[in-house]
Structures are given as C-alpha cells and as structure tokens.
Amino acid sequence: MKWRGRKGSANIEDRRGQRSTRAMRNPPGRSSGGRGARGGQFRMPRTKGGFVFLAIIVVGALALGVNPISLLNGSIPNSPANNSSTYQPQSNAEQDELVQFVSVVIKETEDMWGKIFADNSRRYDVPKVVLFSNKVRSACGAADASMGPFYCPADQKVYIDLSFYEQLRKQFGAPGDFAQAYVLAHEIGHHVQQLTGVLPEFNKARPRLSKIESNEWSVRVELQADCYAGVWAAYAGQEDLLERGDIAEALTAANSIGDDTLQKQMQGYAVPKTFKHGTSEQRKYWFERGYKEGNPAACDTFS
Ligand SMILES: [Zn+2]
Structure with a gap:
C-alpha cells in the first residue's frame, strides 16, 4: 500500500505505555458493579444499548473461556500460542511506523465515509482509534x-x-500492510453500522433472540x-494507494479469520450454527463484493 507521505488522522488516541489500573479502579460514570464483569454480574445502564450489547458479549465469553472480542470483530482463536507477549513489535522505529500507517488508513476512511454520509445528507461523526499495549479500559x-x-x-x-499485526502475520498467516488496513477498515465498518442504526438494532433485538438467531444476525x-472494508479498498484504489497484491493480502486475511477455518484450526472440525462472523468463503465474497461495487449500497447482507 502506498501510504507513506499521506496525511494522518487527528483522531488517534495513543494510550500505549499507559497502565490501565487507575482507570479501572475509577472509571468515569461507572458503577462499582462493573468490577464484577468477570463473575458475570455486570450492572449497566439500560439506556446505553451498545454498552449492554458488548458487555454481555464480554461477560458471556469470559465465563465460557472463549475469546470475547472475536465475537465482534472476527479475530482470534483462544489458543496457547495466543499470548500477547509473544507478539511485541521489536523496535520503537517499527512501532512509530505502524502508528503512522494506522493514522493514514484511518484518515482515508474518514475522508471516504465523510463523503458518503454527506452525499446522503448526513454527518459522519468520526470515531476515535485507541492504540494500547497489553491492557485497556473501554466503555x-x-x-x-x-x-x-x-x-x-x-x-x-x-x-x-x-x-x-504481528500475530496476524505469524499466527494467521496473513502478512502485508493491506491485510492490516483491512482489519482497521472492518472495525470502522462497525462504527458506520453504529451510525446507520444496524448495531443498535441488533443490540436491541438480542434479548429476544435465541442463540442461533443471534449468531445468524451477528454473521450478517x-x-x-x-x-x-471492501468499499473502502475500492476508494483506496481511486486514491492511488493500492499496490499489486494488496487486495490479495486482504482476501488472505479474510480467509484466515473465517469461522470455519478458525474452528478447524482449533478443534479439527467446524460447527456452522456457532459461527458469528461467517465462513472464509463468505468473508472473502463480501469483501470482494464491496471492492467491486465500490458502494455501500451493495452491502445489504440482511435481505
Ligand atoms: Zn467485526
């Protein structure tokens, strides 16, 4: 990806090297019930849907010993190799470069989604991107x-x-800067879903859904x-950011984090009704579809 020399985002919150303990002890606006998260006794304001939604996921997943965030973002199997300390970037220079890279990718997503929202007479409220090391406290x-x-x-x-990113390269066999960009563009995609109402709606419906229904909805x-993320890749192409092999890098990443691939890797077989992100084929298909169409209207995974 030809990202060097491009303008970066102003919305990067660098919390690397910060200890999260103080924030955890004294979170702004949080009831003390929050500390009970790991025990499954998570008290939360009913009005904040997204909070409830993710908190439930985190609590449930921790209770089951499953990787919680993978429920929302399609990432990591809970394997012994999955130890964050195994994956530390080697030098400060490398870290600095990664920060620059993230910042440029995020700026490009801001530009694209800002335009798309404006074309639809809406404002794109830009998300913050928090960089952290080891542990972090979020809402x-x-x-x-x-x-x-x-x-x-x-x-x-x-x-x-x-x-x-090192884990993506080593454990998931998905190297390349555009694989890294895809991960960011996917997470930004969730923010767009938050703004369009897709995430809040899911969140609201969840209590009524069976586990299987909830999984199916999650996959969509x-x-x-x-x-x-594919739509953004098309935009990156228009902006002359793409190099040969970039789209293949993203597809390799999408393939490596498909539910069937991850489950087979972990346990030797796949259980489709437990899928929450989609199969490798589905993930590649939808990324490619967004890329080819270059229009979020092509991303109706619900009908
Ligand atoms: Zn996701």
Missing part, C-alpha cells in the same frame, strides 16, 4: 491484547494493540463490515 469493559482489535459502540472507539453484521 465496554476491560480488554487485553489477546482479544484482538474491537469496536466499542458505547464510546464509539476502535481499540487496537499494534502487536496484533460482520459480513457487512467486511463489505464496507
């Missing part, structure tokens, strides 16, 4: 690097530990975010 609860990047609807922020949400 959706505490997270650590092993959970992978995620979007928190309650504070409308994307969270990423940059060591995830995730595939739409993949399609939005």
